[in-house]
Amino acid sequence: MTEGITWGIAPIGWRNDDIPEIGAENTLSHLLSDIVVAGFQGTEAGGFFPDTKILKKELELRKLRIAGKWFSSFLIRDGVQSVSKQFHEHCAFLKEVNASVAVVSEQTYSIQGTAKNVFGEKPFFTNEEWKVFTQGLNELGKIATDYDLHLVYHHHMGTGVQTLEEIDRLMALTDSSYVHLLYDTGHIFVSDNDYMTLLKKHRNRIKHVHFKDVRLTTLKNCKNNHLSFLQSFLKGMFTVPGDGCIDFKEVYKYLIETNYNGWIIIEAEQDPAIAHPLEYALIARKYIDENLFEKNHI
Template sequence: MSVRLGINPLTWTNDDMPALGGDTPLDTCLAEGKQAGFAGFELGHKFPRVPEKLGPILEKHGLLLVSGWYSSELLTRSAEEEIEALKPHLHLLKSLGASVMVFCEVTHCVHGERDTPLSHSPRMSEEGWKTFIPRLNQVADYCLEQGVQIAYHYHLGTVIETPDEIDRLMAEASPSVGLLLDTGHLVAAGGDPVVVQKKYANRINHVHCKDIRKDVLADVRNRDLSFLDGVLNGMFTVPGDGHIDYTTLFEGLRESDYSGWMVVEAEQDPAVAHPLTYACLGHDNLRRFCAEARLTVDA
């Protein structure tokens, strides 16, 4: 089995805080991502959202579409309403060959609010769980029937953030709901990527690789800062520039025959963290970790 290396445009331009990298053209992101060695990109807010426009742009740069974030609101709308809302996104992914959809429930989320500390992350009530899971299963079944599997993205500042919440999601959701293993969000929420990988090896269908600067994370927690303040202060970085043990994690992925994308998704302030420099660093470190774990990278 082999994996492919991709990147998210957050390295250059930020979706949660559009002022970060706001003047960077999409062509710059794509050209520099290709220069760094990546085979594909996830979507960002500067990407055209119809395949007829985006396909030729990616083809010009010799890149594939990896996946793209979808903001779910299943706590406030029905499964049928959600399916109608996601159809254009699903069509884009399917048309351009992406097999997974990055999916996150954003009802009551706070990660886009700079003045709201992470300690105010929303929590799902029992009634919320009983509403959410059947609706999620219905949406996931529909997407899988269309050839694209949901990769659920637990995320700081949302209703599914902590290891306990991930455990409940995996216990109650149907097998059609895959799990996106995001190393940085898991560590920042008090979890261990190696433990989660071993526990849910058969559910993981997408991997986001972001590293954590421990001192900045501690400061964010100690001073009760927001997610966006954490980003601006440098809480996240590319794999290999923090303290997460990627070699052991990748050994587990090899043993479980993971064959999807490894995506560098490490939001930083591009005025501080030079995008091409960090893209190259992230790519080279991922290749090194794969080699150490004897995980084959698809050329």
């Protein structure tokens, strides 16, 4: 184990909140037990997770932790007052399970759950919408601190904050005391064909990390066929580290050199009927052990 880094794997390989029918047979007990078998220290909470009392019991039995949970904000559509009420509930859940971060993604105009071409029809915000969005995000960040959480913003394919240019603007318009960044290797690579520039440029804002790999041939096919985000991941565009084209050794080395302190979550949206969740968790575990550590254990 590298001091300061906690390793987890996301539930999205077992069950997917955007397409609830895939992997529906995978229970919480199944997921958490697979995570133990694969040697990870925790996970992020999924939409299918139970209330905190049940969840804490299941976690304690396996000595696992919750890193955080996704929150879909609609600051532009609904306004900060409406969103804040939901976010308070979200943060209360996370504090109860001793999480570290609240993962936020602005979903106004998002096409990530639609049939639209994710490579050519992403939304954009107007100058006024950027102002409403970033001011609202600062307010949500203040709420998060009240619960001893970091708000980490998730740049994401098919949304208004996807490209490096948009992330630059987000960082410039938000308060670094309250709004932090979730660095996702897969999303920025698919968007910009580059993952190190973002890491180096905004390392001081990064408080949470997703290691997501990309199958380059599949990505090219998805682009050529103008597929949606959901269609693309079902085709296998994303995978776990060691099974795609991203050099995580370079990423990890830079994180270590800059004293990153937080979670690194393995995340790969795939169809569990095609990509066996435990099998791919073990592929990721093997890659980490053999390529990122001098000693073969965490």
